[in-house]
Amino acid sequence: MVTKKKILVAPLNWGLGHATRCIPIIRALLAENFEPIIASDGEAYALLLKEFPTLTFIELPSYKIKYAEKGKHFKLKMLWDSPKILKAIKKEKKRTKVLVKALQLDGIISDNRLGVYSKKVPSVFITHQLNVLTGNTTWFSSEIHQKIIKKFNECWVPDVVGTPNLSGKLGHVKKTDLKLKYIGPLSRLEPKELPKKYDLMVIISGPEPQRSMLESKLLIETQKFSGNVLFVRGKIEAEQHVCKEGNVEVYNYMNSVQLEKAFNESTLVLSRSGYTTVLDLAKLKKKAFFIPTPGQYEQEYLAERLADEQLVPYCNQEDFKIEMLAMVSAYKGFADFESTVELGSLFGLFQGK
Known part of the structure; x- marks a missing residue:
């Protein structure tokens, strides 16, 4: 053997x-x-x-x-x-x-x-x-x-x-x-043809305290959104918790199988401009809106670069309002980088x- x-x-x-x-x-x-x-x-x-x-x-x-x-x-x-x-x-x-x-x-x-x-x-x-x-x-x-x-x-x-x-x-x-x-x-996700269930998917991760600061802001802002929202907090805990607040379905985390399904069922993604997220969205050919982590040069550079190329709009964390998501229609979104x-x-x- x-x-x-x-x-x-x-x-x-x-x-x-x-x-x-x-x-x-x-x-x-x-x-x-x-x-x-x-x-x-x-x-x-x-x-x-x-x-x-x-x-x-x-x-x-x-x-x-x-x-x-x-x-x-x-x-x-x-x-x-x-x-x-x-x-x-x-x-x-x-x-x-x-x-x-x-x-x-x-x-x-x-x-x-x-x-x-x-x-x-x-x-x-x-x-x-x-x-x-x-x-x-x-x-x-x-x-x-x-x-x-x-x-x-x-x-x-x-x-x-x-x-x-x-x-x-x-x-x-x-x-x-x-x-x-x-x-x-490099992405763990694969594109799939699934019927759309969510108008907006929010996914957050990253070191504290910035992760929690963005989460608090977006939980308030998404209550004003008119469509169905999936909100993934990116908190890896012993058990998965799901709750619904108005039109917003909140998960503490999702595993890869659940995330792949959720991304494919969502029309638009709101997230940090971390490079792994960029890889996932490129693989899935998604439209997105980015909020880079304040002061993190890499995320700010990626967000600016992708906006300059008319792929994805972005704004600073303190400036974000849910109405800004309307900007996405003027951008191309991600093509698949084979x-x-x-x-x-x-x-x-x-x-x-």
């Missing part, structure tokens, strides 16, 4: 995007007869445990990322938190070293966990941020990030290589010696190919 090769899959717990886009990777590993072992913390860990309850799970040190309450303090808060983030990276490096030996790993796939790699086994880094936008310090943060990426054998970018593309300058660099592979839009990359073909790295 051939023993299955063990691959550690380690998404960062920063919102739910890193975890959700690892779902198709984990599914592909299982389909190719590998044994995925999942390593994360917090809500990312909880979400994947609900998706893959029979797999082995390892808890990693938390980066303890929290956003500033005011967008203008975002960079200052991240700088303030950087010592504890660096401490967590140091801890996960040590933990990875132990895991490689103890579990006899054959490979590592890290989605933005900077310390999860090994010189002993092939290690892959997944990111759409080759350039890390931090305002006037972008050159420095990008250089540091690319230096870390070089410690990995390959870097998989969930986007297409040419134009048009989804990540713009985030995921594309002019000259580099990074070993890049563009693997196409990928020719079969995920299974990427795993040759772990078989010495």
Whole structure:
């Protein structure tokens, strides 16, 4: 009997995007007869445990990322938190070293966990941020990030290589010696022809306190909406809770199967402009309205770029009013950014190919 090769899959717990886009990777590993072992913390860990309850799970040190309450303090808060983030990276490096030996790993796939790699086994880094936008310090943060990426054998970018593309300058660099592979839009969702049940789907995730601040605002605003609203709070809890407030059906969270159905049953999506959400909406060819997280350069850049290309409108969190959704009709919405990359073909790295 051939023993299955063990691959550690380690998404960062920063919102739910890193975890959700690892779902198709984990599914592909299982389909190719590998044994995925999942390593994360917090809500990312909880979400994947609900998706893959029979797999082995390892808890990693938390980066303890929290956003500033005011967008203008975002960079200052991240700088303030950087010592504890660096401490967590140091801890996960040590933990990875132990895991490689103890579990006899054959490979590592890290989605933005900077310390999860090994010189002993092939290690892959997944990111759409080759350039890390931090305002006037972008050159420095990008250089540091690319230096870390070089410690990995390959870097998989969930986007297409040419134009048009989804990540713009985030995921594309002019000259580099990074070993890049563009693997196409990575989404756990598939488009389906389903009758429309909801006029608006609201989906939120991301670190606190900004997640709760947006939730409070949108629960008030959606009461003024004339159609049927599905509101997914993005809170991974032990049990799923559903309640109805007027025309708004509120879920604390949904699993992948429920989300895929809900997206396909919805006419319009209102959400953050996080990159994983962009990937999902592109895959499903959806119309959307974005509210970027205040002060988060990456989300603000994506929202501005997609609005400039007449794909999706956006506004600042404090300015949002439900009437603004009328703007969507003047925008094209997402086209499908097709990928020719079969995920299974990427795993040759772990078989010495």
